[in-house]
Amino acid sequence: MVDFLKVNKENMMNIKLGASLLSWITPLWNAESGKYAIERTAKTGFDLIEILLPGSMDFDAATVKKQLKENHLEAVCSLNLPKDAHIAFYPETAEKLIKKAIDKVDELETHLLAGVLHSGIGVFTGKPLTKNEKEIITEVWCNVADYAQTRNIDIAIEPINRYESYVCNTAENVLDLINGTGKDNLFLHLDTFHMNIEENNFYDPIINSGKRLKHIHVTESHRGMLGEGNVNWEAFFSALKEINFEGNLVLENFSSSVPGMQEKVSLWQQSPYNAQELAEGSLAFLKKHMEK
Numbered sequence: 001m002v003d004f005l006k007v008n009k010e011n012m013m014n015i016k017l018g019a020s021l022l023s024w025i026t027p028l029w030n031a032e033s034g035k036y037a038i039e040r041t042a043k044t045g046f047d048l049i050e051i052l053l054p055g056s057m058d059f060d061a062a063t064v065k066k067q068l069k070e071n072h073l074e075a076v077c078s079l080n081l082p083k084d085a086h087i088a089f090y091p092e093t094a095e096k097l098i099k100k101a102i103d104k105v106d107e108l109e110t111h112l113l114a115g116v117l118h119s120g121i122g123v124f125t126g127k128p129l130t131k132n133e134k135e136i137i138t139e140v141w142c143n144v145a146d147y148a149q150t151r152n153i154d155i156a157i158e159p160i161n162r163y164e165s166y167v168c169n170t171a172e173n174v175l176d177l178i179n180g181t182g183k184d185n186l187f188l189h190l191d192t193f194h195m196n197i198e199e200n201n202f203y204d205p206i207i208n209s210g211k212r213l214k215h216i217h218v219t220e221s222h223r224g225m226l227g228e229g230n231v232n233w234e235a236f237f238s239a240l241k242e243i244n245f246e247g248n249l250v251l252e253n254f255s256s257s258v259p260g261m262q263e264k265v266s267l268w269q270q271s272p273y274n275a276q277e278l279a280e281g282s283l284a285f286l287k288k289h290m291e292k
Contacts, residue, residue: 041073
């Protein structure tokens with residue numbers, strides 16, 4: 001007889017624990033701050049770092065790859081489309097930018113591009129997503145998926161809350177568009193902060209996503225220390241075990257101790273923890289839940 005509890009526990013061990021670049025620095029990449037984030041992520045004990053690529057693509061992949069190797073750290077990349085690359089309005093611009101990001105992922109010799117790849121953050125029409133807009137997005141996703149496939153790269157798309165986008169707010173929104181492409185290398189990227197606003201619970205979206213779920217930002221309802229907010233972590237981890245999740249859990253909480261962070265991410269309240277405390281405490285929280 002198969003011991004399903006044992007199987008689930010073993011599969012959970014395939015999860016990689018990471019920290020976002022934003023755990024340490026503001027979302028403006030430069031060589032000095034990037035090196036610092038890589039070193040802090042490694043020394044804190046994470047498996048990988050998620051590098052948020054700059055829209056300018058001013059990013060020396062060769063140097064970063066060397067820094068990652070020196071710190072024995074893996075990496076994934078993400079990209080958040082800017083307003084001037086909102087797919088429904090500027091499909092050609094968006095496609096070119098996503099392909100440039102895929103090139104950077106390839107240069108790093110890693111295999112995942114995640115992030116907000118359905119719309120420019122902060123762009124609104126005042127109306128729900130239209131059928132024509134869905135068709136435009138689907139066409140661009142098909143093109144970038146094909147481009148990524150030739151480089152053995154997967155793409156994971158993140159729904160965000162209604163105050164930041166009208167295009168994809170829920171897991172279902174992303175999955176519906178992915179299903180329309182027929183592409184096997186398009187996946188879902190969830191974020192517990194946005195789930196807390198848009199989803200009915202933390203269990204069903206994960207169960208319904210199944211093997212399409214590749215990458216998750218783990219953070220609290222207030223972007224602070226894991227376990228001190230409203231996220232239902234019991235339901236969250238229960239669902240991950242149910243689907244035998246094999247992917248990345250990447251910490252994306254913010255501390256006001258990082259210079260410039262409050263303005264960049266609208267973190268107006270003073271954080272009770274500095275960045276290092278937040279990372280260490282949240283990593284311990286994740287490991288504790290994964291051992292259950």
